[in-house]
Amino acid sequence: MTDSHSGPFIAAIDQGTTSSRCIIFDRDGRIVAVDQKEHAQIFPKPGWVEHDAAEIWRNVQEVVAGAMVKAGARRDDILAIGITNQRETTMLWDKRTGQPVHNAIVWQDTRTDVLCKQLGGEVGQDRWRRETGLPLAAYFAGPKIAWLLDNVEGLREKAETGDILFGTMDSWVIWNLTGGVNGGVHVTDVTNASRTLLMNLEDLSWNEEIAAEMGVPLQVLPEIRSSSEIYGEVTGGTLGQLLGGVPVASALGDQQAALFGQTCYSVGEAKSTYGTGTFMLMNTGEKLIHSESGLLTTVGYRIGDQDPVYALEGSIAVTGSLVQWMRDQMGLISTAAEIETLAMSVEDNGGAYFVPAFSGLFAPYWRSDARGVIAGLTRYVTKAHIARAVLEATAWQTREISDAMIKDSGDDLVALKVDGGMTSNNLLMQFLADVLDAPVVRPMVAETTCLGAAYAAGLAVGFWNSTDDLRANWRRAAEWTPNMDPELRDREYKNWLKAVERTMGWLED
Amino acid sequence: MAKHIQSLERAAAMLRLLAGGERRLGLSDIASALGLAKATAHGILRTLQHEGFVEQDPDSGRYQLGAELLRLGTTYLDVHELRARALVWTDDLARSGGEAVYLGVVHQQGVLIVHHVFRPDDSRQVLEVGAMQPMHSTALGKVLTAFDPVAHAELVDAKREPFTARTLTELPDIERVLERTRAQGYATDMDETWEGVASVAAPIFDRHRLTVGAVGITGAVERMCRDGELRPELVAAVRDTARSVSRDLGAKPF
Numbered sequence: 001m002t003d004s005h006s007g008p009f010i011a012a013i014d015q016g017t018t019s020s021r022c023i024i025f026d027r028d029g030r031i032v033a034v035d036q037k038e039h040a041q042i043f044p045k046p047g048w049v050e051h052d053a054a055e056i057w058r059n060v061q062e063v064v065a066g067a068m069v070k071a072g073a074r075r076d077d078i079l080a081i082g083i084t085n086q087r088e089t090t091m092l093w094d095k096r097t098g099q100p101v102h103n104a105i106v107w108q109d110t111r112t113d114v115l116c117k118q119l120g121g122e123v124g125q126d127r128w129r130r131e132t133g134l135p136l137a138a139y140f141a142g143p144k145i146a147w148l149l150d151n152v153e154g155l156r157e158k159a160e161t162g163d164i165l166f167g168t169m170d171s172w173v174i175w176n177l178t179g180g181v182n183g184g185v186h187v188t189d190v191t192n193a194s195r196t197l198l199m200n201l202e203d204l205s206w207n208e209e210i211a212a213e214m215g216v217p218l219q220v221l222p223e224i225r226s227s228s229e230i231y232g233e234v235t236g237g238t239l240g241q242l243l244g245g246v247p248v249a250s251a252l253g254d255q256q257a258a259l260f261g262q263t264c265y266s267v268g269e270a271k272s273t274y275g276t277g278t279f280m281l282m283n284t285g286e287k288l289i290h291s292e293s294g295l296l297t298t299v300g301y302r303i304g305d306q307d308p309v310y311a312l313e314g315s316i317a318v319t320g321s322l323v324q325w326m327r328d329q330m331g332l333i334s335t336a337a338e339i340e341t342l343a344m345s346v347e348d349n350g351g352a353y354f355v356p357a358f359s360g361l362f363a364p365y366w367r368s369d370a371r372g373v374i375a376g377l378t379r380y381v382t383k384a385h386i387a388r389a390v391l392e393a394t395a396w397q398t399r400e401i402s403d404a405m406i407k408d409s410g411d412d413l414v415a416l417k418v419d420g421g422m423t424s425n426n427l428l429m430q431f432l433a434d435v436l437d438a439p440v441v442r443p444m445v446a447e448t449t450c451l452g453a454a455y456a457a458g459l460a461v462g463f464w465n466s467t468d469d470l471r472a473n474w475r476r477a478a479e480w481t482p483n484m485d486p487e488l489r490d491r492e493y494k495n496w497l498k499a500v501e502r503t504m505g506w507l508e509d
Numbered sequence: 510m511a512k513h514i515q516s517l518e519r520a521a522a523m524l525r526l527l528a529g530g531e532r533r534l535g536l537s538d539i540a541s542a543l544g545l546a547k548a549t550a551h552g553i554l555r556t557l558q559h560e561g562f563v564e565q566d567p568d569s570g571r572y573q574l575g576a577e578l579l580r581l582g583t584t585y586l587d588v589h590e591l592r593a594r595a596l597v598w599t600d601d602l603a604r605s606g607g608e609a610v611y612l613g614v615v616h617q618q619g620v621l622i623v624h625h626v627f628r629p630d631d632s633r634q635v636l637e638v639g640a641m642q643p644m645h646s647t648a649l650g651k652v653l654t655a656f657d658p659v660a661h662a663e664l665v666d667a668k669r670e671p672f673t674a675r676t677l678t679e680l681p682d683i684e685r686v687l688e689r690t691r692a693q694g695y696a697t698d699m700d701e702t703w704e705g706v707a708s709v710a711a712p713i714f715d716r717h718r719l720t721v722g723a724v725g726i727t728g729a730v731e732r733m734c735r736d737g738e739l740r741p742e743l744v745a746a747v748r749d750t751a752r753s754v755s756r757d758l759g760a761k762p763f
């Protein structure tokens with residue numbers, strides 16, 4: 001490139017669902033080096049998904065060392081390390097040996113479905129919604145801890161004596177980075193803790209009553225800290241030689257890290273990450289909003305001892321994966337990008353609407369009895385119209401979540417910041433701006449998740465002084481402005497909602 | 510009767526032999542079916558294999574039609590695929606170069622803009638994806654014409670409008686520029702399409718070394734140039750980006 005990078009830098013570790021990565025950033029928030037390594041997905045039974053946490057820790061050490069080499073960086077160049085991670089994935093380890101007692105149970109794993117139903121009892125899945133912001137669902141960490149304690153032999157006894165530690169992947173990585181069995185710190189941050197079903201959103205502390213009901217002994221739980229502060233220093237092991245003494249200074253769940261990396265620091269600012277599924281988060285500031293529309297309430301981030309910033313979260317199960325389905329199951333396209341070519345060969349959807357409720361409808365409906373529907377079919381409809389309907393489905397689902405957020409928060413959506421693979425689809429991004437009637441903006445650094453972790457770590461060590469500094473780093477790579485006749489938009493939205501209606505109640509009992 | 514090249518005839522016969530359904534044949538089957546010595550058949554098969562027209566099953570050692578053959582005829586790079594592959598590299602070019610970046614492909618008699626990254630200064634800018642640029646005067650157009658024979662043929666027929674006093678419109682003049690473009694591996698546009706605007710562009714190749722598009726950076730002459738010349742670091746950055754995208758598309762290092 002035209003300019004060479006020289007330190008100081010911040011390193012960010014992204015411990016993700018399929019791989020672990022390390023990205024090194026410079027002061028302008030530009031990427032200096034990346035290293036990445038995939039880990040095994042373990043499927044012991046249908047619906048079960050596990051990771052080997054020992055493999056993950058090995059990979060994390062490798063990618064950090066790899067990124068250092070690629071960046072040509074020395075210890076003194078790295079001012080801090082930040083961490084972002086797959087959320088809710090749960091593990092327990094023995095604090096005397098440092099060994100995991102079982103594979104980590106991944107967020108997608110559904111083994112705790114029955115347990116969650118039992119815990120809900122008469123009240124149902126909203127039993128602890130008021131306290132935690134979450135419905136009782138298999139994703140979240142608390143019930144996974146209970147499952148491990150009840151199903152791994154002798155574990156509950158060991159846990160009661162205080163030898164067992166629980167962590168989401170942030171805790172596991174931080175504990176190992178800071179010395180492991182030799183004095184590693186056992187902490188988690190507010191965003192990760194807010195996905196356990198065990199934390200009070202109000203005062204950010206463990207809820208002893210819920211923990212007792214769930215059968216989770218308090219002594220396994222880590223200390224809840226902010227997302228941006230020095231938890232400890234890199235100590236011991238292979239990384240101790242390479243980076244000994246470097247502060248470990250941030251932790252954020254991946255979606256919250258993306259919110260932070262997209263610099264959504266003001267109330268009403270929102271980001272949406274378009275991958276196989278989509279996660280949209282809106283900053284609601286110091287207001288803790290209990291959703292009336294089926295959104296989750298979660299902690300957005302907390303910087304040091306400042307007030308926590310809350311967020312509303314809506315997720316869409318099927319977006320990019322619908323395009324993959326068109327490619328792999330239907331064979332209508334040979335690469336994901338071709339969906340745009342096919343869709344652009346026609347002017348509109350030809351009256352067709354595709355609601356991909358493949359495993360039910362998520363926010364704002366939460367209907368597990370729904371299944372996918374293509375509505376409005378006539379002889380006129382071609383595969384190109386269906387391709388268009390596929391892309392439009394992602395935009396309309398975003399609109400539904402955005403409507404729910406606006407309703408719950410009372411704030412308007414000023415603009416939507418987007419990231420993820422589907423942002424390379426120009427037709428989709430324009431249609432998204434059209435149906436939201438708000439500008440859609442893509443930032444220049446696509447790696448918003450790692451960037452968020454780096455930003456939070458850099459703030460903690462004074463590499464950046466304030467969120468204003470970080471905003472100044474943010475660069476717009478593209479912006480799509482709404483350009484749709486309001487009447488047409490309303491008519492199309494009505495049709496979409498009619499199609500959604502038709503997915504419900506497909507499964508009986 | 511016209512004389513035909515025997516080895517090509519034999520290769521064609523082999524492909525027809527392998528084409529019936531999902532067939533896998535061993536070397537001796539192929540040799541005997543076509544009445545060839547095994548060594549001869551093997552030599553032809555190895556050449557076909559090298560081109561990707563035939564594949565050998567690693568377990569049984571039998572031959573079957575190669576994926577490359579199936580791609581023939583439908584083989585063009587989807588422009589949206591090109592954009593998806595180029596995204597990170599073009600973002601980085603805009604960021605390091607401090608100017609707007611465009612990705613263009615040949616479309617009819619002009620350059621179709623398939624991707625546009627804003628100049629990173631937070632000023633108001635409009636996305637120009639889908640716009641057309643002229644072939645004879647822009648850096649993107651010159652690169653495409655220099656490296657893609659289809660684009661070159663279009664240029665010869667196209668109306669070559671003089672946009673500024675510096676626009677070249679006569680074919681011999683343009684041909685000289687294209688020659689230089691081929692030799693140096695990039696093209697420039699200084700005040701030739703828009704007054705006060707300069708750009709530099711380089712070609713993107715696929716794995717067959719065919720030109721599938723061009724990437725360029727564009728901005729005010731005052732920022733893009735030094736002492737009347739395009740800044741060499743910008744030229745280098747554009748060529749690095751073109752190489753990175755080409756590598757992602759499977760082009761061998763060059």
